Amino acid sequence: MTRSPETTQNLGARLRASWLDLALGALGAGLPVFLWWIGSHTTTFVPPIGEVIRAIPDFVTGEDIWPDVLVTIERVAGSLAIALILGFAAAYVMHRGGLWGRVVDRYVGLMLGVPSTIAALLALYVFKRSEVGVYFVVSIITFPFVALTLLQGLRSADRRLDEMGDVYRLSTPQRLRHVAVPHLVPYTFAAVRNEYAHAWKVVVLAELFAVNSGMGARFARAFDRFRIVDAMLWLIIFMIILLGTEYLLLLPSERRVLRWRGSGMEGNR
Amino acid sequence: MTHSGEYIRVRDLDVSYDGITPAVSALSMDVAEGEFAAVLGPSGCGKSTLLHAISGVVQPQSGTIEIAGLPVGAGRGDDSVPIGYVFQEHRLLPWRTVAQNIAIVLRAAGVADDDVDPRIDHYLEMLHISKFRNTWPLRLSGGQRQRVSIARALAIQPAVVLMDEPFSTLDEVTARVMRQQLADLWQRSNQTIVFVTHSIREALFLAGRIFILTQGPARLFDTIEVSVPRPRRYEDPRLTELEAQIVEHVMDEWGYGANSGEEPRE
Amino acid sequence: MTTEQVVSLRQITGGRLQRFQAFTVASLLALAVWQLATLISDGWVPSLWRIMEALGEDASTASIYTDMWITLRRIFVTFAAATSIGIGLGVAMGLNRRVMAFFRPIVVMGLAVPDVVYIIVAILVLGTEESSGLIAMVLALIPFVVNIVVGGVGARDPGLDEMSAVYRLRRLRYLVDVVGWQVSPSLIVATRTCFAFAWKLIVLVEALSQPRGIGAQIYYSFRLLRPDHMIARALLFIVVLRLVEAIIFAPVEKRFLGWMR
Numbered sequence: 001m002t003r004s005p006e007t008t009q010n011l012g013a014r015l016r017a018s019w020l021d022l023a024l025g026a027l028g029a030g031l032p033v034f035l036w037w038i039g040s041h042t043t044t045f046v047p048p049i050g051e052v053i054r055a056i057p058d059f060v061t062g063e064d065i066w067p068d069v070l071v072t073i074e075r076v077a078g079s080l081a082i083a084l085i086l087g088f089a090a091a092y093v094m095h096r097g098g099l100w101g102r103v104v105d106r107y108v109g110l111m112l113g114v115p116s117t118i119a120a121l122l123a124l125y126v127f128k129r130s131e132v133g134v135y136f137v138v139s140i141i142t143f144p145f146v147a148l149t150l151l152q153g154l155r156s157a158d159r160r161l162d163e164m165g166d167v168y169r170l171s172t173p174q175r176l177r178h179v180a181v182p183h184l185v186p187y188t189f190a191a192v193r194n195e196y197a198h199a200w201k202v203v204v205l206a207e208l209f210a211v212n213s214g215m216g217a218r219f220a221r222a223f224d225r226f227r228i229v230d231a232m233l234w235l236i237i238f239m240i241i242l243l244g245t246e247y248l249l250l251l252p253s254e255r256r257v258l259r260w261r262g263s264g265m266e267g268n269r
Numbered sequence: 270m271t272h273s274g275e276y277i278r279v280r281d282l283d284v285s286y287d288g289i290t291p292a293v294s295a296l297s298m299d300v301a302e303g304e305f306a307a308v309l310g311p312s313g314c315g316k317s318t319l320l321h322a323i324s325g326v327v328q329p330q331s332g333t334i335e336i337a338g339l340p341v342g343a344g345r346g347d348d349s350v351p352i353g354y355v356f357q358e359h360r361l362l363p364w365r366t367v368a369q370n371i372a373i374v375l376r377a378a379g380v381a382d383d384d385v386d387p388r389i390d391h392y393l394e395m396l397h398i399s400k401f402r403n404t405w406p407l408r409l410s411g412g413q414r415q416r417v418s419i420a421r422a423l424a425i426q427p428a429v430v431l432m433d434e435p436f437s438t439l440d441e442v443t444a445r446v447m448r449q450q451l452a453d454l455w456q457r458s459n460q461t462i463v464f465v466t467h468s469i470r471e472a473l474f475l476a477g478r479i480f481i482l483t484q485g486p487a488r489l490f491d492t493i494e495v496s497v498p499r500p501r502r503y504e505d506p507r508l509t510e511l512e513a514q515i516v517e518h519v520m521d522e523w524g525y526g527a528n529s530g531e532e533p534r535e
Numbered sequence: 536m537t538t539e540q541v542v543s544l545r546q547i548t549g550g551r552l553q554r555f556q557a558f559t560v561a562s563l564l565a566l567a568v569w570q571l572a573t574l575i576s577d578g579w580v581p582s583l584w585r586i587m588e589a590l591g592e593d594a595s596t597a598s599i600y601t602d603m604w605i606t607l608r609r610i611f612v613t614f615a616a617a618t619s620i621g622i623g624l625g626v627a628m629g630l631n632r633r634v635m636a637f638f639r640p641i642v643v644m645g646l647a648v649p650d651v652v653y654i655i656v657a658i659l660v661l662g663t664e665e666s667s668g669l670i671a672m673v674l675a676l677i678p679f680v681v682n683i684v685v686g687g688v689g690a691r692d693p694g695l696d697e698m699s700a701v702y703r704l705r706r707l708r709y710l711v712d713v714v715g716w717q718v719s720p721s722l723i724v725a726t727r728t729c730f731a732f733a734w735k736l737i738v739l740v741e742a743l744s745q746p747r748g749i750g751a752q753i754y755y756s757f758r759l760l761r762p763d764h765m766i767a768r769a770l771l772f773i774v775v776l777r778l779v780e781a782i783i784f785a786p787v788e789k790r791f792l793g794w795m796r
């Protein structure tokens with residue numbers, strides 16, 4: 001056996017493997033489409049794929065959808081920001097412990113179990129059909145998850161501080177700057193990335209119950225009037241925006257900011 | 270056996286974990302049936318990797334490994350030679366007791382149900398760990414765990430035993446008792462043992478042949494026959510003399526020659 | 536999603552007395568804030584007093600218990616289906632590259648579809664029978680379970696896999712004794728998450744499509760503009776859920792995680 005061709009053979013095998021993976025992935029992604037195709041042939045109300053795809057250009061270029069898309073994006077971003085602030089505050093208090101730490105822990109535990117439907121219905125009562133209601137629902141549902149992720153970050157930063165701070169005798173501001181903050185950044189990213197998708201799903205629900213604008217409301221209206229093609233189009237737009245921003249914006253920026261860390265962080269994902 | 274001279278046959282072995290940096294490169298060696306072979310090499314040179322490849326858990330980039338004429342590796346059928354492996358780390362199931370850990374591999378090796386318990390007792394006794402029979406591995410010391418791992422490897426009474434520094438975590442006195450027992454056990458059986466160690470004297474005491482590897486990526490540097498008759502004594506002056514010779518012999522090759530200063534040679 | 540941390544992190548520290556203290560302060564504070572909200576909103580937010588009354592009323596009607604039972608049964612059915620399918624699929628994906636390559640995009644998409652869409656589509660395709668809502672729930676829950684289980688399987692010790700290969704453990708043995716035990720913490724997280732999400736979802740399913748069940752009752756009170764009853768019914772059911780968790784999940788967890796200590 002000669003040795004150099006072997007390595008190329010090996011490379012070949014690897015390339016083949018990755019092509020196979022890609023092909024299988026494409027097949028997997030095609031499965032929902034296939035189910036849709038079957039649905040359109042066996043039932044009367046599932047529209048044919050072709051019809052929906054042909055409708056996409058008109059739908060996307062129409063003036064009419066973008067205000068609703070934008071208002072939903074605004075709501076997601078805004079309530080996520082609120083959830084982040086609330087989550088930070090809650091995590092900080094929980095981390096400090098004591099009576100108030102335990103009290104906040106109670107609240108976080110309670111909030112984790114609140115169904116978004118109930119939150120949305122309550123918001124309708126309290127805020128009527130106002131914008132505030134949507135922000136309230138989304139941030140109240142997502143903040144406990146943010147709090148728990150950040151709490152985990154604070155705890156592990158603590159461990160680091162104990163290990164390093166004592167050895168190198170850092171002052172408190174130094175500790176914060178060189179250990180605590182860099183350590184919290186990845187956890188903040190994790191919280192944002194996880195809760196981003198969550199927020200999108202909650203916002204749709206809140207819009208469905210509580211307001212007349214936004215993608216969720218439009219989606220529901222399409223269904224109420226039995227305009228299935230429109231509903232499908234809204235779903236497709238929704239998934240493209242959600243997955244697109246997640247994989248093209250959030251993930252790469254996280255990688256960029258965190259590239260100094262090498263491999264992934266422990267305990268998350 | 271037709272292959273007795275080359276029962277374990279390693280040819281042009283290349284192993285790499287990431288596909289780029291080699292851990293073992295162009296290594297060839299043969300171990301005869303029933304032989305006790307020791308492997309010496311500097312730390313990180315690829316000794317464990319060699320055992321991994323022989324056991325079939327790591328796929329070589331290229332080259333061949335056969336045991337009793339059968340290729341090892343993926344798809345190692347039931348008819349291939351059974352192997353006992355004392356890994357460098359114990360690799361016990363933490364959620365199973367000592368006895369259960371051994372029982373699991375005994376059952377997998379097809380030992381009849383009635384024989385399982387007596388076998389476990391026998392080997393625990395031999396390694397002086399009977400009293401830990403029903404303890405969980407995480408509650409044992411490093412050396413105790415290592416002995417459980419040895420008991421597990423020997424209990425299936427395999428044709429080939431691979432041992433990766435099995436006694437390195439034991440106190441010297443216990444280690445000596447264990448070495449003596451291993452030597453006795455091997456003489457009574459016809460097992461083929463490949464034994465990785467950092468202790469030259471241990472290799473000399475136990476082995477019929479010592480394979481010395483180069484710095485990583487490992488190639489075969491030299492093979493040394495140990496002709497001291499058995500039973501051997503650990504303190505035998507002949508072993509001391511051989512030990513000094515081997516140290517002298519590898520000094521250059523392992524990167525500590527006169528010209529290379531303190532830095533290992535590239 | 537991050538519910539993984541729910542189990543590992545929310546361990547309330549401190550002794551019995553301290554926990555009681557925290558509970559009291561938390562409750563009193565919440566009640567005070569609520570009462571304040573009532574005053575400010577002039578009557579839109581029901582007062583504590585009215586909620587208490589509604590609670591008393593609801594707790595003494597027999598039909599509410601039937602509704603609770605119906606909802607509990609639905610939660611259990613979907614929970615059982617989603618965990619078993621999700622765990623099976625997650626383990627298969629974690630162990631086999633091909634399976635992973637095939638299902639990964641489906642799981643990613645599945646996670647991105649809003650729950651409402653699952654439910655509405657299921658109602659459209661399968662009608663308003665009970666089963667269509669439940670199928671939608673199972674479909675919505677599976678990706679979460681899969682996600683957590685895949686993580687657990689992927690984090691297993693490769694050394695033990697190698698050991699199993701050398702000693703030729705049978706497939707079933709390997710799955711149970713080697714993979715199963717390493718994955719068990721993440722299985723517990725997965726089942727917990729699944730249970731919690733099943734409760735969150737059933738309310739939506741029942742509100743949108745069912746005449747009976749606690750979610751339907753909550754929605755019913757909402758439509759009749761009875762927020763006091765809406766809150767009372769939600770509270771009653773939350774108490775029941777907590778009981779179920781304490782009776783079923785806590786002991787199972789203790790048993791499975793015993794070897795780690």
Ligand SMILES: Nc1ncnc2c1ncn2[C@@H]1O[C@H](COP(=O)(O)OP(=O)(O)OP(=O)(O)O)[C@@H](O)[C@H]1O
Pocket residue numbers: 286287292310311312313314315316317318319357485
């Ligand atoms: N799982 C792994 N992944 C990547 N590289 C590895 C892995 N295991 C070992 N290596 C690399 O392969 C080389 C050989 O390692 P190996 O464990 O075989 O050395 P060794 O001779 O057994 O060392 P020691 O005497 O310290 O046990 C080393 O350079 C090591 O960094």
Ligand SMILES: [Mg+2]
Pocket residue numbers: 316317318357433
């Ligand atoms: Mg080694």
